[in-house]
Amino acid sequence: MERDLASSSRLDEACSWILRVEGLSKSFVLHVKGKTKISVFHDLNFTLRAGESIGLVGPSGAGKSSLLKVIYGNYRADGGHIWLQHKAELIDIAGAPAHQILEIRRWTIGYVSQFLRAIPRVPTLDIVMEPLLMRGIQQEEAREKAVAILQRLGIPERLWDLSPTTFSGGEQQRVNIARVFVAEYPLLLLDEPTASLDPANRDIVLELIAEARVKGAAIVGIYHDESIQNAIITRVLSMKAKGQNPLCLNPEKVVLPRLRG
Amino acid sequence: MENWGDDPAIVLYCKNLARRFGSGTAFEEVSFAVRRGEVLGIVGESGAGKSTLLNCLSGRLIPSHGVVYYQKNGTIKNLYGIGERERRRLLRTEIGVVVQNPREGLRLNISAGGNISEKLMAEGIRNYGTLRRTALEWLERVEIDKSRIDDKPSTFSGGMLQRLQIARNLVTKPKLLFLDEPTAGLDVSVQARLLDLLRRLVQQLRLSVIMVSHDLAVARVLSHRLFVMKEGKIVESGLTDQILDDPRHPYTQLLVACRLQP
Numbered sequence: 108m109e110r111d112l113a114s115s116s117r118l119d120e121a122c123s124w125i126l127r128v129e130g131l132s133k134s135f136v137l138h139v140k141g142k143t144k145i146s147v148f149h150d151l152n153f154t155l156r157a158g159e160s161i162g163l164v165g166p167s168g169a170g171k172s173s174l175l176k177v178i179y180g181n182y183r184a185d186g187g188h189i190w191l192q193h194k195a196e197l198i199d200i201a202g203a204p205a206h207q208i209l210e211i212r213r214w215t216i217g218y219v220s221q222f223l224r225a226i227p228r229v230p231t232l233d234i235v236m237e238p239l240l241m242r243g244i245q246q247e248e249a250r251e252k253a254v255a256i257l258q259r260l261g262i263p264e265r266l267w268d269l270s271p272t273t274f275s276g277g278e279q280q281r282v283n284i285a286r287v288f289v290a291e292y293p294l295l296l297l298d299e300p301t302a303s304l305d306p307a308n309r310d311i312v313l314e315l316i317a318e319a320r321v322k323g324a325a326i327v328g329i330y331h332d333e334s335i336q337n338a339i340i341t342r343v344l345s346m347k348a349k350g351q352n353p354l355c356l357n358p359e360k361v362v363l364p365r366l367r368g
Numbered sequence: 369m370e371n372w373g374d375d376p377a378i379v380l381y382c383k384n385l386a387r388r389f390g391s392g393t394a395f396e397e398v399s400f401a402v403r404r405g406e407v408l409g410i411v412g413e414s415g416a417g418k419s420t421l422l423n424c425l426s427g428r429l430i431p432s433h434g435v436v437y438y439q440k441n442g443t444i445k446n447l448y449g450i451g452e453r454e455r456r457r458l459l460r461t462e463i464g465v466v467v468q469n470p471r472e473g474l475r476l477n478i479s480a481g482g483n484i485s486e487k488l489m490a491e492g493i494r495n496y497g498t499l500r501r502t503a504l505e506w507l508e509r510v511e512i513d514k515s516r517i518d519d520k521p522s523t524f525s526g527g528m529l530q531r532l533q534i535a536r537n538l539v540t541k542p543k544l545l546f547l548d549e550p551t552a553g554l555d556v557s558v559q560a561r562l563l564d565l566l567r568r569l570v571q572q573l574r575l576s577v578i579m580v581s582h583d584l585a586v587a588r589v590l591s592h593r594l595f596v597m598k599e600g601k602i603v604e605s606g607l608t609d610q611i612l613d614d615p616r617h618p619y620t621q622l623l624v625a626c627r628l629q630p
Contacts (some may be wrong), residue, residue, distance in 0.1 A: 135614075138618035138621050138622075140623060181613055182610070182614045183610060183614055183616070205606060208607060228560060311545075
């Protein structure tokens with residue numbers, strides 16, 4: 108990979124940040140609807156350091172979930188860069204080849220999506236063990252860790268052998284969370300992680316997030332509840348409705364959250 | 369991709385592959401790499417050139433243009449540059465091909481055990497005890513009742529035939545498996561069981577797989593990456609979730625929009 112002057116200085120600073128989004132744009136072109144173009148967001152810029160936690164706010168449809176998906180490499184960006192510190196290397200997710208994105212998802216970015224998308228008939232325990240097995244961890248150890256997190260999230264043992272496709276929304280979401288928090292990731296993308304959960308489970312998830320932050324994880328999250336958000340974030344990124352540029356607010360302008368842990 | 373030989377994880381690499389017939393073109397401009405443990409799904413409507421591409425990649429049809437390379441233990445072989453004998457050996461030991469109609473991929477006149485053992489015998493393994501034990505292990509792995517080891521495949525159901533075909537191909541522990549419409553003609557529950565089996569085998573054996581399917585749902589369950597083919601060209605490629613969630617090419621969008629949601 109060739110390094111020009113701009114990226115060298117980027118590299119120098121890179122030790123201090125984990126994610127840098129530059130000029131990021133995303134739109135959809137719907138060919139089946141006569142080439143309608145829908146602009147999701149345009150020219151986004153922000154930097155995230157280890158231990159920082161950004162909360163994305165904005166009206167429904169402003170592109171919050173889409174931004175997480177673009178960072179995860181699920182959606183492909185139209186323009187701009189997503190610089191990521193991945194294993195002491197600087198990678199632009201926006202241009203990375205498929206196998207590299209898979210590597211990044213295995214080791215560096217954990218993504219809790221809004222809804223669990225499970226392959227049918229795969230048991231819950233296998234789903235939660237998989238990220239560890241993919242990292243080369245032995246079956247026995249992976250099983251122990253998976254069991255531990257499932258227990259912590261209150262998923263009863265009788266469900267471990269079942270596919271989560273028949274579980275309730277809250278149970279599915281807890282499996283979704285277990286699958287990500289069973290391993291450690293430098294960067295976490297959380298899309299409404301506590302949306303379907305009752306207060307008790309919500310608190311457990313907040314604990315998990317706080318523990319991750321203490322270990323140095325950086326987080327970009329969407330939280331449907333302001334009180335939850337204030338417990339977790341250090342900064343707000345406000346995404347306005349389509350077409351308007353986002354505003355990144357300084358902590359002084361936001362009610363500072365109590366940091367846990 | 370010029371220094372692909374430096375990446376030991378790459379199992380197969382093809383460049384500018386094309387196959388033409390007289391004035392027609394089955395497929396063209398195909399270039400990609402497959403890594404260890406990766407499942408590549410090739411989807412698209414009938415006649416798009418998928419099976420022809422598979423045949424060229426698996427050493428059974430000489431392409432009109434382009435190259436196919438295999439890498440094993442740091443040695444790179446040009447599939448159509450090596451002699452017939454070496455290519456056949458490669459097909460026997462390094463590559464497995466599971467064809468759409470299992471009756472064409474099996475020997476119907478010999479027993480299930482014989483079908484599984486055939487490639488081993490061709491490799492010089494003659495000890496009856498070893499062959500039988502291996503055949504029994506594989507019958508168990510593909511979930512065929514071990515008591516059927518001496519039965520002829522003509523007595524097997526469609527799903528069992530496909531699973532026997534898989535066992536027959538995997539017995540020599542190939543690195544790469546080609547699947548051509550593996551679930552065609554099977555009912556949904558049988559299909560599901562077959563896909564679960566394939567998924568487990570891919571994980572356990574770190575198999576690389578190139579799979580052709582006109583059924584996006586089937587491709588989705590197994591594949592890490594998808595190539596969408598239309599009229600002989602790859603119109604879009606990407607990670608499976610990228611193709612399904614963010615389809616860009618008009619044909620891909622049509623394909624994704626048409627699939628039945630459970």
